[in-house]
Amino acid sequence: MxxxxxxxxxxxxxxxxxxxxxxxxxxxxxxxxxxxxxxxxxxxxxxxxxxxxxxxxxxxxxxxxxxxxxxxxxxxxxxxxxxxxxxxxxxxxxxxxxxxxxxxxxxxxxxxxSSVWRVIVGILFYSISVLIFYLIKYYQDMQKRLNRELELQNLLKDSELRMLKSQINPHFIFNSLNSVSALTVSKPEDAREMVIKLSDFLRYSLGKDHSELNSLEQEIRNATLYLDIEKVRFGDKLKFEKKIGSECLSVQMPNLIFQPLFENAIKHGVYNSIEPVTIKLKCELVEGMLKIHVKNDFDQTSVPAKGEGIGLDNVKKRLTLVYGRNDLLEVNRSENEFSVAITIPVNQAIDEN
Known part of the structure; x- marks a missing residue:
């Protein structure tokens, strides 16, 4: 001390x-x-x-x-x-x-x-000095406790973020390997292409485990790679459109956020539809906020796909942990369109790790 x-x-x-x-x-x-x-x-x-x-x-x-x-x-x-x-x-x-x-x-x-008075003054000096030192010691002890609690909270937050991200890759790998297995017999060349793209995607994903934030440009590049993998399986049935302002590309955001959103769109839109399904991505800066919209059309008559609910819930939890807010994800569903809106506070992450 x-x-x-x-x-x-x-x-x-x-x-x-x-x-x-x-x-x-x-x-x-x-x-x-x-x-x-x-x-x-x-x-x-x-x-x-x-x-x-x-x-x-x-x-x-x-x-x-x-x-x-x-x-x-x-x-x-x-x-x-x-x-x-x-x-x-x-x-x-x-x-x-x-x-x-x-x-x-x-x-x-x-x-x-004046000896008596000096003794009284000495007692007063001693008492004041000791009292001030006790107050300082109490403050220092309190700061140490607060720092330890903050460090513990950061460790817990980091552990939870890693746990949430660890849920994404195995979930996606499981689906991809099933697709590769199905393609090896009917379309071996497509299976080979899918394995190569899957390897590139996982190399990027695993390389980002140490950092929570990444630029929008890099995340879109990785998300496009993910969609390329899925297009090997679905072909022309899966279409992708994007509208992204150039001023948005350098904005920092939690990595691997797009994958669960696109996976959700494919699972509940492309997978169950007979007709081609378009996934639309739009990104814009509005009043210091990065607004991200992911939309996809779907077949109302199809049977909803069952799942574990990892995707959107995972994204919401991660946004809450990184930004300390629980109002950054909004889900809307109309007659034939499903949309997810995400708000990213620019340069306002609690801890960029």
Whole structure:
């Protein structure tokens, strides 16, 4: 635990406080007791300088004196420390002043008569110093606890993000391998092309595990690769259109967000439809927000595909973890169109890892 005076810039405020105390002390001696300027300055300087030099050591009593001690032992420690501090302080100060002003009988008498008041002032100095140190120690302990809690929250958030992303790849790989298996007999060349594209996609995906955010341009490139893989399976039945403003391409966003959205569109649109289905992607910047819209048409008469609900729920959880908001994903369904709208706060991620 850092010393509040001896480390950093805390000594500046400490010196300033003692300069104010010295000025007040000297003023009382000069204006109220009519001592000379030399006596007023010397008395104030020596008494306060010596206590100011002793006081930083009280930090160690505050920090270590209460370890493994009950309240009575702690009180006893401070009573003993206060007694020793005041005795040393008064002895050194009085001895130095008597050597300097040995011929000033009036002042020496005052010095002796004011011992009781100086003891009271010493107790006050000790009490204030210890109280301030306890407050500083409490603040430092509180900051340490807050930092530990924040670190733990970040670790938990990171673990949950990794868990959510780990749900995506196995889910997609499972579907892709089933498709490859089906194509190896009927269309071996298509199966080979799908394996190559799948390899490229996984190389990108696994390479992004260490970073939560990525540019929209890179994510679109990866999402297009994903759709190319699916087009090997569905052919002309799957169509893709995109409208993306150039100002959006550099915006940072959580990686692998598009894949669950496109997978959902294929699963509930392309897979169950006899007619070609178009997946539309639109990205635009609106008032400091990146607005992403993914739409697909679907056949109302088809039987809805069953699933585990990983896709959209996964995306919503990740957006909540990264941006601290749960209103960034909106799902709408009309008679023949399904749409997902995502809002990305530009440069407002809680932790970009």
């Amino acid at each position: 850092k010393h509040p005076i001896l480390s950093g810039s805390g000594y500046k405020l400490y010196v300033l406080i003692w300069l104010v105390v010295m000025a007040a002390h000297g003023s009382v001696l000069y204006f109220y007791y009519d001592f000379s300027v030399a006596i007023a300055i010397a008395d104030s300087l020596i008494y306060n300088l010596i206590f100011g030099a002793i006081a930083p050591g009280l930090w160690f009593i505050v920090t270590f004196g209460g370890l493994n001690k009950d309240e009575l032992s702690l009180i006893g420690t401070h009573v003993g420390a206060a007694f020793l501090t005041i005795v040393v302080w008064l002895s050194l100060s009085s001895y130095a002043l008597k050597l300097i002003f040995y011929a000033e009988l009036t002042y020496l008498t005052f010095l002796s008569d």
